[in-house]
Amino acid sequence: xxxxxxxxxxxxxxxxxxxxxxxxxxxxxxxxxxxxxxxxxxxxxxxxxxxxxxxxxxxxxxxxxxxxxxxxxxxxxxxxxxxxxxxxxxxxxxxxxxxxxxxxxxxxxxxxxxxxxxxxxxxxxxxxxxxxxxxxxxxxxxxxxxxxxxxxxxxxxxxxxxxxxxxxxxxxxxxxxxxxxxxxxxxxxxxxxxxxxxxxxxxxxxxxxxxxxxxxxxxxxxxxxxxxxxxxxxxxxxxxxxxxxxxxxxxxxxxxxxxxxxxxxxxxxxxxxxxxxxxxxxxxxxxxxxxxxxxxxxxxxxxxx
Ligand SMILES: CC(C)(COP(=O)(O)OP(=O)(O)OC[C@H]1O[C@@H](n2cnc3c(N)ncnc32)[C@H](O)[C@@H]1OP(=O)(O)O)[C@@H](O)C(=O)NCCC(=O)NCCS
Numbered sequence: 001x002x003x004x005x006x007x008x009x010x011x012x013x014x015x016x017x018x019x020x021x022x023x024x025x026x027x028x029x030x031x032x033x034x035x036x037x038x039x040x041x042x043x044x045x046x047x048x049x050x051x052x053x054x055x056x057x058x059x060x061x062x063x064x065x066x067x068x069x070x071x072x073x074x075x076x077x078x079x080x081x082x083x084x085x086x087x088x089x090x091x092x093x094x095x096x097x098x099x100x101x102x103x104x105x106x107x108x109x110x111x112x113x114x115x116x117x118x119x120x121x122x123x124x125x126x127x128x129x130x131x132x133x134x135x136x137x138x139x140x141x142x143x144x145x146x147x148x149x150x151x152x153x154x155x156x157x158x159x160x161x162x163x164x165x166x167x168x169x170x171x172x173x174x175x176x177x178x179x180x181x182x183x184x185x186x187x188x189x190x191x192x193x194x195x196x197x198x199x200x201x202x203x204x205x206x207x208x209x210x211x212x213x214x215x216x217x218x219x220x221x222x223x224x225x226x227x228x229x230x231x232x233x234x235x236x237x238x239x240x241x242x243x244x245x246x247x248x249x250x251x252x253x254x255x256x257x258x259x260x261x262x263x264x265x266x267x268x269x270x271x272x273x274x275x276x277x278x279x280x281x282x283x284x285x286x287x288x289x290x291x292x293x294x295x296x297x298x299x300x301x302x303x304x305x
Pocket of ligand 1: 079087
C-alpha cells in the first residue's frame with residue numbers, strides 16, 4: 001500500500017472533535033461518533049503541544065505532549081486504523097520532540113500495540129515495567145474486613161499537590177486545576193494511627209470518556225510513602241469510597257498499578273481483575289518521574305503526568 005500523503009501541523013481547537021473520533025476508532029470497539037471533543041485534548045492544546053497529521057480527506061492522526069518543567073510526558077499518539085504503519089506516528093513523534101526539545105526526564109505509558117513500544121524505545125523511552133489496569137465490579141470482595149486504623153480525610157487540590165510532593169511524586173497545579181474543572185474529583189489524605197500521612201489519592205467519580213464504564217470510580221494518582229502498608233491503605237480507601245454511597249450499582253473501581261507496586265497482590269487478592277496492560281517507558285530508570293517517580297509507590301494517572 002502506498003503511504004498516504006500527509007502533512008504534520010500544530011493542532012487547533014477545531015481539530016479536537018476529529019482527534020476524539022480517531023482516538024475512539026483505535027479502541028477496537030465500535031462506539032457512536034463523539035458529540036463533543038474530549039476535554040483532555042483541549043488541556044493538551046492549552047498547556048502542552050498537540051500536533052495533527054492531515055491527509056487529503058482530513059485528519060489521520062494526532063499526538064500530544066505535556067511538558068512540565070524538567071519533565072516531559074508523551075500523553076497521546078493515535079493514528080486512524082486506515083493510516084497506521086505508514087510512518088504517520090513516527091512523523092508526529094518527531095514533530096513533538098522537535099517542538100518541545102524535551103530534557104532527560106521523558107516518559108509515557110505505551111499501549112500493547114508493538115508499534116508504540118517500538119517507537120518510544122527508539123525515541124529514548126525505554127520499557128521499564130508493566131502498568132496493569134485493574135477494575136472490579138464486586139463490592140463484596142473488597143479487602144474491608146474492618147477498619148484498619150488509617151484515617152481518610154478530604155483535602156483541597158492545593159493541599160493534595162503539596163502532599164503528593166512531600167511523598168516524592170509531583171503533580172503540576174495546572175493538572176490539578178484541569179481535573180477539578182472537568183471531573184468530579186475528591187482529593188484525599190490517608191494518615192496512619194500516629195497521624196502521619198502515608199498516602200494521597202485522587203478519587204474521580206465517573207468520567208464521560210471512559211466509554212466502557214462512565215460511572216466507574218477511578219483512583220488516580222495514588223501515592224504511598226516508603227514502607228506504608230498497602231493492605232491498610234487499600235482497605236481504608238475502599239471502605240471510604242463505599243461509605244460515600246456514591247458508586248452506582250454495577251460501576252467499577254479502577255486503578256493503574258505498576259508491576260512492582262505492593263498494591264498489586266493486595267488488589268488481585270481482593271478480586272480486582274486485570275483488564276489491560278500498558279508499559280511504563282522512561283528515559284532513565286532513575287527518571288520515570290513524569291509517570292511514576294517510583295513505581296513501587298505511585299499508581300499513576302494515565303491522562304496527566
Ligand atoms: C502505535 C501507533 C501510534 C504507531 O503509529 P503508526 O503510524 O502506525 O506507526 P509508524 O508507521 O509511524 O511506525 C511504526 C514503527 O514500528 C515498527 N514496527 C511495526 N511492527 C513492529 C513490531 N511488531 N515490532 C517492532 N517494531 C515494529 C515499524 O517498523 C515502524 O518503525 P520505523 O518507523 O523505524 O519503520 C499507531 O499504530 C496506533 O495508533 N495504534 C493504535 C492506538 C495505540 O495503541 N496508540 C499508542 C498509544 S500509547
